[in-house]
Amino acid sequence: MNSLREKYTLVIGLEVHAQLLTKSKIYNSDANAFGSDPNTNLGVITLAHPGTLPKLNKKAVEFAIKMGLASHCEISRFNIFDRKNYFYPDLPKGYQLTQDRTPICKGGYITVTVKEGDRDVKLNRIHIEEDAGKSIHLEGERDTLVDFNRAGVPLIEIVTEPDIRTSEEAGALLSEVRKMVRYLDICDGNMEEGSLRCDANVSVMLKGATQYGKKVEIKNMNSIRNVQRAIEHEFDRQISLLERGESVVSETRTFDANDGKTYGMRTKEELNDYRYFPDPDLSPMEVSDAWLKEIQDTMPELPRALAKKYTNEYQLPEYDALVLTDSKDVAQYFEAICGRTKNYKAASNWVMGPVKSYLKELSLTADEFPVGPAIIAEMIELIDGGKISYTIASQQIFTELLKNPNKTAFEVAQQLNVIQDSNQDSLMPIINEVIKEFPLKVEEYKHGKKGIIAMFMGEVMKRSKGKADPKVANELLTKKLKEV
Amino acid sequence: MRTYATFREIQHDLQRGALTCQDLVRHHLSNIEKKSHLNAFLSVFPEEALERASLIDQKIKNGTAGKLAGLVVGIKDVLAYTGHPLQASSKILNGFISQFNATAVQRLLDADAIIIGRQNCDEFAMGSSNESSAFGPVLNDADNTRVPGGSSGGSAVAVQADLCQISLGSDTGGSVRQPAAFCGLVGLKPTYSRISRYGLIAYGSSFDCIGIFAKCVEDVAVVLEVIAGADDEDSTVSRLPVPQYAEELSRTLSKSYKVAYVREIDDAEGLQPEIRDAIQRKLDHIKNAGHSVDVIDFPLQEYVLPTYYILATAEASSNLSRYDGVRYGYRSPQTTDLQSLYKKSRSEGFGKEVQKRILLGTFVLSASYYDAYYTKAQKVRRLIREKTKDILKQYDFIVMPITPTTAFKIGTHTDNPLEMYLADLFSVQANVAGVPAIAVPCGEDKLGLPIGLQVIADDFQESKLLHFSDALTKMN
Numbered sequence: 001m002n003s004l005r006e007k008y009t010l011v012i013g014l015e016v017h018a019q020l021l022t023k024s025k026i027y028n029s030d031a032n033a034f035g036s037d038p039n040t041n042l043g044v045i046t047l048a049h050p051g052t053l054p055k056l057n058k059k060a061v062e063f064a065i066k067m068g069l070a071s072h073c074e075i076s077r078f079n080i081f082d083r084k085n086y087f088y089p090d091l092p093k094g095y096q097l098t099q100d101r102t103p104i105c106k107g108g109y110i111t112v113t114v115k116e117g118d119r120d121v122k123l124n125r126i127h128i129e130e131d132a133g134k135s136i137h138l139e140g141e142r143d144t145l146v147d148f149n150r151a152g153v154p155l156i157e158i159v160t161e162p163d164i165r166t167s168e169e170a171g172a173l174l175s176e177v178r179k180m181v182r183y184l185d186i187c188d189g190n191m192e193e194g195s196l197r198c199d200a201n202v203s204v205m206l207k208g209a210t211q212y213g214k215k216v217e218i219k220n221m222n223s224i225r226n227v228q229r230a231i232e233h234e235f236d237r238q239i240s241l242l243e244r245g246e247s248v249v250s251e252t253r254t255f256d257a258n259d260g261k262t263y264g265m266r267t268k269e270e271l272n273d274y275r276y277f278p279d280p281d282l283s284p285m286e287v288s289d290a291w292l293k294e295i296q297d298t299m300p301e302l303p304r305a306l307a308k309k310y311t312n313e314y315q316l317p318e319y320d321a322l323v324l325t326d327s328k329d330v331a332q333y334f335e336a337i338c339g340r341t342k343n344y345k346a347a348s349n350w351v352m353g354p355v356k357s358y359l360k361e362l363s364l365t366a367d368e369f370p371v372g373p374a375i376i377a378e379m380i381e382l383i384d385g386g387k388i389s390y391t392i393a394s395q396q397i398f399t400e401l402l403k404n405p406n407k408t409a410f411e412v413a414q415q416l417n418v419i420q421d422s423n424q425d426s427l428m429p430i431i432n433e434v435i436k437e438f439p440l441k442v443e444e445y446k447h448g449k450k451g452i453i454a455m456f457m458g459e460v461m462k463r464s465k466g467k468a469d470p471k472v473a474n475e476l477l478t479k480k481l482k483e484v
Numbered sequence: 485m486r487t488y489a490t491f492r493e494i495q496h497d498l499q500r501g502a503l504t505c506q507d508l509v510r511h512h513l514s515n516i517e518k519k520s521h522l523n524a525f526l527s528v529f530p531e532e533a534l535e536r537a538s539l540i541d542q543k544i545k546n547g548t549a550g551k552l553a554g555l556v557v558g559i560k561d562v563l564a565y566t567g568h569p570l571q572a573s574s575k576i577l578n579g580f581i582s583q584f585n586a587t588a589v590q591r592l593l594d595a596d597a598i599i600i601g602r603q604n605c606d607e608f609a610m611g612s613s614n615e616s617s618a619f620g621p622v623l624n625d626a627d628n629t630r631v632p633g634g635s636s637g638g639s640a641v642a643v644q645a646d647l648c649q650i651s652l653g654s655d656t657g658g659s660v661r662q663p664a665a666f667c668g669l670v671g672l673k674p675t676y677s678r679i680s681r682y683g684l685i686a687y688g689s690s691f692d693c694i695g696i697f698a699k700c701v702e703d704v705a706v707v708l709e710v711i712a713g714a715d716d717e718d719s720t721v722s723r724l725p726v727p728q729y730a731e732e733l734s735r736t737l738s739k740s741y742k743v744a745y746v747r748e749i750d751d752a753e754g755l756q757p758e759i760r761d762a763i764q765r766k767l768d769h770i771k772n773a774g775h776s777v778d779v780i781d782f783p784l785q786e787y788v789l790p791t792y793y794i795l796a797t798a799e800a801s802s803n804l805s806r807y808d809g810v811r812y813g814y815r816s817p818q819t820t821d822l823q824s825l826y827k828k829s830r831s832e833g834f835g836k837e838v839q840k841r842i843l844l845g846t847f848v849l850s851a852s853y854y855d856a857y858y859t860k861a862q863k864v865r866r867l868i869r870e871k872t873k874d875i876l877k878q879y880d881f882i883v884m885p886i887t888p889t890t891a892f893k894i895g896t897h898t899d900n901p902l903e904m905y906l907a908d909l910f911s912v913q914a915n916v917a918g919v920p921a922i923a924v925p926c927g928e929d930k931l932g933l934p935i936g937l938q939v940i941a942d943d944f945q946e947s948k949l950l951h952f953s954d955a956l957t958k959m960n
Binding site: 044047048049050051052053054055056083085087089092093094095144146273275277280281282283 | 570580584686717720798805806810826846849858
């Protein structure tokens with residue numbers, strides 16, 4: 001199969017739905033909350049009672065514009081909402097309010113990082129729409145249950161051009177989108193709970209061909225990994241079909257995570273004519289210059305820009321920049337440390353090391369980390385100033401601070417009696433003592449066995465109860481050894 | 485108790501203690517009972533209305549009563565009223581009770597009006613004769629063998645037969661003005677967006693207007709100023725301030741107005757000669773009163789009706805999708821699976837006229853015909869609106885008939901529904917253009933059936949429109 005893959009180009013377009021974190025629904029004031037009891041977040045508008053009208057939640061529009069600005073899109077100033085008509089029990093009005101002809105964001109791109117480097121994936125559009133309720137088919141039950149809590153929850157749909165060529169790129173795009181929506185604070189990005197959903201349009205064509213093959217739409221992939229698995233499977237399946245002289249049927253397929261395969265769904269959906277037309281109940285919405293400016297002014301720094309800052313300005317390795325910007329809370333924590341110390345690499349090491357492993361162990365976010373960034377910065381300064389050693393700081397002081405987060409690092413160091421001694425007057429007697437006690441070793445050192453200095457250092461550290469500043473002690477020791 | 489011609493007289497008598505709200509409610513309740521054969525009301529709220537009346541009587545004594553204290557109102561069965569049945573005269577909403585008040589209803593209640601019942605109409609406001617109601621036709625009180633017009637037939641007859649003082653109806657293509665004309669009443673369709681549509685069951689959303697039936701222009705004015713205006717629940721409603729229409733009526737009509745009369749209408753096929761004559765006489769009165777009348781051309785006249793039927797049914801096909809038997813209303817007991825739930829519930833729940841319009845609307849929106857019908861009709865609508873506005877830039881009013889004939893016999897158009905659609909020929913222009921229009925009585929035909937005259941004004945010119953119409957009703 002791998003050699004056959006060489007013959008073909010894989011063409012992928014993604015449609016990513018992100019549930020927006022607004023407090024209320026998109027067209028009424030019912031609560032937008034995940035995990036409420038079924039059919040509790042609903043009023044007459046959600047239920048499409050006769051006589052009800054939608055009213056637009058401006059926050060949802062603002063969120064969509066943020067994603068558009070972050071993705072270099074053109075923002076539509078004049079927005080019309082369209083009705084997409086179809087019958088389904090979880091769709092109360094019998095139509096979904098969406099944007100067909102005038103998406104709020106047009107064009108744009110999202111930069112992703114893959115093995116070969118960075119590349120820009122072109123977007124077709126980002127539009128606003130409402131979610132449907134949830135149909136629940138219980139095993140062995142004849143009836144279908146419907147929960148309307150989700151009906152009317154605001155969504156944005158990010159539609160890429162058929163511009164993706166590998167499942168790796170598809171995965172990279174999804175994780176970039178997830179990172180972006182989290183940085184923008186517009187969606188929690190949780191694919192398992194369905195707040196971020198992805199459909200993939202996949203087709204293949206012979207290498208060098210200019211005409212795309214027939215595309216298949218794959219649904220029901222609830223993780224980035226599964227999106228990639230589904231694409232991989234579909235790549236091979238479509239190649240096999242073509243190699244056997246058959247053709248790919250344009251259809252909707254569902255992904256089964258258990259066997260990693262895709263299965264055709266009823267093709268009926270293909271025949272659906274959604275009869276889109278502008279919704280006469282929602283007046284067209286204009287995005288004014290002032291409003292757009294206001295949104296632009298509140299845009300946070302985005303992960304890619306931050307990572308660039310870390311490598312260029314802070315001189316951090318790319319790996320560090322990537323890890324630190326992976327989630328907004330960690331990046332913010334790191335930034336806060338960097339506001340108080342210029343030793344950025346040390347700050348990075350602290351965050352990537354002890355801080356992150358603690359967060360991981362307890363499944364916390366950086367906002368919930370008990371020790372403030374100022375204290376970490378203080379520790380870095382203490383280490384750099386030779387007052388404490390990194391080992392002592394990371395093993396003893398850090399542990400103690402987690403228990404007493406209100407203390408300063410210096411207070412804890414004092415309490416533990418681990419402030420380093422860099423005072424020559426107090427170190428010299430210890431060094432003299434050690435040299436006197438091991439004359440044979442001194443001889444060995446003088447005859448070229450320089451490694452033996454580690455033994456002397458060990459003794460000095462032992463006798464100073466670990467408080468000797470290793471750098472100073474080493475200097476003094478070397479000097480003294482030359483003299484004797 | 486005597487029948488009052490105007491709400492002002494009622495208020496006068498209430499204020500001086502010669503009348504109570506309870507008297508008024510009892511009077512109308514007894515008329516409703518006496519005239520129950522007219523089939524104007526689907527539900528009457530006697531205890532509730534009397535209770536409210538006694539409360540408002542007390543308020544009047546205390547001097548704390550609202551602007552509409554003592555106004556007994558009937559509402560068309562397309563307006564939501566909390567805790568009361570609401571079903572657009574359709575079986576598909578069997579058993580449905582509204583959980584909120586329409587904004588217009590809320591404003592009436594806040595001003596201390598009394599709602600006496602919900603009124604029969606054509607199913608989902610689709611019809612021109614009130615014959616498409618699931619609850620049977622409404623009879624014209626002037627001649628019980630004839631229709632009252634539609635779709636707000638019950639609302640018109642209720643005022644005509646003094647079953648209430650005023651009614652709220654809805655006007656999508658003439659559904660207030662046409663029955664007003666058939667029943668000899670004043671009926672206003674305000675500018676589109678002047679009154680919030682929140683709580684009005686949608687038929688053709690971009691045409692739908694709540695309208696007012698009354699015995700005189702003055703009553704229309706006082707109700708309009710209460711129910712019109714901005715509303716957070718309707719994003720399409722106008723935020724323009726609402727004038728004090730009633731107060732402005734009392735100013736003397738000093739201006740000389742320019743009135744246009746459309747030549748194409750005079751030549752329209754099927755226009756009853758007595759209506760043409762009555763209007764000509766009225767135009768003479770207008771001239772005699774010092775206003776000018778010009779005959780003008782409106783070559784788009786023949787496109788008005790098709791444009792309306794394409795766009796209104798397109799919107800209706802989507803607006804009525806929510807009646808699916810899933811969450812409320814009628815569900816067919818024959819349901820076996822999801823498809824049959826939809827098909828059977830909707831086929832059994834909707835009447836023929838509604839089904840016909842849903843099918844028509846679905847067709848014009850379908851992918852293969854969208855541009856040929858829907859897109860083209862939108863373009864023609866814009867032309868009609870522009871042309872109408874052009875005329876209204878040069879003239880204060882356009883005057884025309886409302887209906888080609890006076891009230892016809894029940895069953896006349898049963899076999900030829902297209903003929904029925906022609907009944908809307910003159911009334912839909914105002915809806916297509918979105919401008920305000922009013923029906924005022926203009927004499928009777930040989931059989932003594934009322935003739936109505938229509939006056940159309942420019943957007944948000946209700947004040948001027950009411951003022952002029954009021955003068956018209958007094959010109960003889």
